[in-house]
Amino acid sequence: MLKSLSWRAATLSVVLFVLFVGAWQLATSGGSTALPPGMDPEYAKLLGLGATQGKSAMPTPLEVGAKIWGHLRDPFYDRGTNDKGIGIQLAYSVARVALGYLIAVAVAIPLGFLIGMSPLLYRALDPFIQIMKPVSPLAWMPLALYTIKDSSTSAIFVIFICSLWPMLINTAFGVASVRKEWLNVARTLEVGPVRRAFTVILPAAAPTILTGMRISIGIAWLVIVAAEMLVGGTGIGYFVWNEWNNLSITNVIVAILFIGVVGMVLDLMLARAARAVTYPE
Amino acid sequence: MSKGYISIEGLARSFPAPSGSGAATTVFRDLWFAMDKGEFVCVIGHSGCGKTTVLNILAGLDDPSAGVVIVDGKEISGPSLDRAVIFQGHALLPWRSVLGNVAYAVSSKWRGWTKQQVEDHARKYIDVVGLKGSEAKKPAQLSGGMKQRVGIARALSIEPKILLMDEPFSALDALTRGTLQAEARRICVETGQTVFMITHDIDEAIYLADKIVLMTNGPGAQIAEIVVNPLPKERARDSFHKHPLYYALRNHLIDFLVTRSKTFAAEIAAKAAEGRPHDARRPPVILPAGLEKPITTLNGSGPAMAQSA
Numbered sequence: 001m002l003k004s005l006s007w008r009a010a011t012l013s014v015v016l017f018v019l020f021v022g023a024w025q026l027a028t029s030g031g032s033t034a035l036p037p038g039m040d041p042e043y044a045k046l047l048g049l050g051a052t053q054g055k056s057a058m059p060t061p062l063e064v065g066a067k068i069w070g071h072l073r074d075p076f077y078d079r080g081t082n083d084k085g086i087g088i089q090l091a092y093s094v095a096r097v098a099l100g101y102l103i104a105v106a107v108a109i110p111l112g113f114l115i116g117m118s119p120l121l122y123r124a125l126d127p128f129i130q131i132m133k134p135v136s137p138l139a140w141m142p143l144a145l146y147t148i149k150d151s152s153t154s155a156i157f158v159i160f161i162c163s164l165w166p167m168l169i170n171t172a173f174g175v176a177s178v179r180k181e182w183l184n185v186a187r188t189l190e191v192g193p194v195r196r197a198f199t200v201i202l203p204a205a206a207p208t209i210l211t212g213m214r215i216s217i218g219i220a221w222l223v224i225v226a227a228e229m230l231v232g233g234t235g236i237g238y239f240v241w242n243e244w245n246n247l248s249i250t251n252v253i254v255a256i257l258f259i260g261v262v263g264m265v266l267d268l269m270l271a272r273a274a275r276a277v278t279y280p281e
Numbered sequence: 282m283s284k285g286y287i288s289i290e291g292l293a294r295s296f297p298a299p300s301g302s303g304a305a306t307t308v309f310r311d312l313w314f315a316m317d318k319g320e321f322v323c324v325i326g327h328s329g330c331g332k333t334t335v336l337n338i339l340a341g342l343d344d345p346s347a348g349v350v351i352v353d354g355k356e357i358s359g360p361s362l363d364r365a366v367i368f369q370g371h372a373l374l375p376w377r378s379v380l381g382n383v384a385y386a387v388s389s390k391w392r393g394w395t396k397q398q399v400e401d402h403a404r405k406y407i408d409v410v411g412l413k414g415s416e417a418k419k420p421a422q423l424s425g426g427m428k429q430r431v432g433i434a435r436a437l438s439i440e441p442k443i444l445l446m447d448e449p450f451s452a453l454d455a456l457t458r459g460t461l462q463a464e465a466r467r468i469c470v471e472t473g474q475t476v477f478m479i480t481h482d483i484d485e486a487i488y489l490a491d492k493i494v495l496m497t498n499g500p501g502a503q504i505a506e507i508v509v510n511p512l513p514k515e516r517a518r519d520s521f522h523k524h525p526l527y528y529a530l531r532n533h534l535i536d537f538l539v540t541r542s543k544t545f546a547a548e549i550a551a552k553a554a555e556g557r558p559h560d561a562r563r564p565p566v567i568l569p570a571g572l573e574k575p576i577t578t579l580n581g582s583g584p585a586m587a588q589s590a
């Protein structure tokens with residue numbers, strides 16, 4: 001039953017994919033693009049539509065497939081600032097995300113522990129966290145550029161800031177809501193505070209902490225693309241922006257796919273880690 | 282009055298009113314009670330009279346508002362590995378296996394032991410409670426009775442001076458409860474374990490206890506009296522209710538829970554009028570079967586008294 005369900009789901013996925021690609025092919029193989037009716041040709045030019053007159057700027061699925069194949073065959077070439085392989089660009093982004101994220105882990109988990117264990121700190125810091133949490137991390141960018149003066153480090157800082165809040169909030173919440181009876185077990189066994197933190201509080205709060213870490217990595221990967229569009233230089237976000245300036249819609253589409261795949265892999269890694277620390281009650 | 286191995290002296294606990302304003306509620310007050318080494322004492326009383334609170338104070342998990350608890354000549358402060366607790370919920374750590382849960386307690390007590398020593402010791406107690414073969418299972422894979430067995434193994438494994446149990450079998454079905462009661466009694470009698478146990482199950486108290494402490498209803502609960510169990514030390518779970526003294530004891534306890542626990546204030550007022558005031562420091566120690574003569578010393582109680590009655 002279960003097997004047949006996954007089998008049917010896979011079949012449906014394939015069918016939907018084929019339909020989508022077919023529709024895409026039909027829509028893009030028409031040849032010339034007619035301007036939207038009633039649009040001023042001057043305005044169309046401004047939008048960049050004029051530059052692709054005669055041929056659709058929208059690539060066909062085959063063109064995209066060929067491009068993906070080309071990138072996969074040689075992902076790491078480096079021919080100067082504006083021409084690097086997509087693998088290199090992704091590696092830059094992943095490295096920035098990893099660095100900003102790991103710094104955030106190193107800050108958020110110990111700090112979250114303290115906040116979670118102290119009702120006083122919990123209440124005292126809550127207003128700050130509540131105000132900082134909804135701020136788009138990109139809003140920090142000018143401040144970061146002004147104080148840090150280095151664009152790449154600023155991007156890492158923005159990743160740090162956006163990864164921080166979900167982990168901090170979840171760690172504090174997870175630690176604060178460890179079941180009292182488990183803490184009492186540790187107390188009656190005269191377990192000291194450090195051992196208690198590692199043998200009771202951490203395993204008890206781990207699923208909640210990992211949920212926060214998973215939210216954070218997702219947000220960080222969302223934010224890095226926008227951040228790199230702003231700071232430029234390297235990274236998959238810069239790649240997308242650069243290809244848009246080159247009017248290579250094919251490469252933009254390819255980049256979108258790669259961004260999605262890398263994001264999915266990051267999420268899967270955290271999901272697997274979360275499963276490893278989850279306990280049934 | 283001889284001080285027992287455990288001596289509860291003038292214990293009271295009040296909680297502030299929820300809103301912060303208004304009067305605090307005194308759950309119980311002026312509790313005096315002593316028990317000897319190797320004794321099995323059950324406390325019965327209605328839900329909410331403060332039994333768990335008393336046990337938490339004994340465990341060192343809660344502090345009294347007034348009074349002290351003296352164990353083996355020393356006033357207790359905070360929890361201790363000398364006093365093991367079997368919790369009302371089993372309170373097993375769900376991410377640890379059966380062995381891991383027991384080993385956690387063992388390694389907390391003997392911090393210098395090697396992993397092998399810890400595991401060997403833990404296995405011994407897992408064996409005692411009849412869970413051999415389930416060492417690697419996680420609590421979620423165990424039935425309620427098995428979980429409570431792990432809780433018992435964990436408490437016994439640290440070889441405590443006193444075992445504190447808070448309605449340990451109340452969540453189990455009748456059959457499992459009976460089996461576990463019999464095993465708990467066997468283990469405690471064999472090892473001469475001192476046990477302080479809370480229950481609201483009269484038969485459980487009669488089967489397990491040497492002495493039964495009766496608490497009146499809260500708020501402001503008191504110890505009404507201490508009933509000496511007249512049943513012989515050798516009792517079997519499936520036949521103890523056929524003992525000639527069983528019904529006298531049972532009726533006495535039911536009578537207390539049904540009526541006297543509510544009307545105890547009026548009862549002591551009436552007795553005081555007769556010139557027999559209730560002394561909270563020396564709650565009457567009595568035998569059931571209408572035997573009114575208080576036994577004033579806590580020592581020398583037990584089955585022998587039943588014959589002399």
Ligand SMILES: Nc1ncnc2c1ncn2[C@@H]1O[C@H](COP(=O)(O)OP(=O)(O)O)[C@@H](O)[C@H]1O
Pocket residue numbers: 296297308326327328329330331332333334335499
């Ligand atoms: N932390 C607390 N704050 C306020 N009231 C409490 C607290 N713990 C227990 N109580 C009150 O004390 C009374 C006795 O509780 P408890 O000791 O759990 O009773 P029992 O175990 O006999 O059922 C109850 O009325 C309960 O509401």
Ligand SMILES: [Mg+2]
Pocket residue numbers: 332333369447
């Ligand atoms: Mg209770």
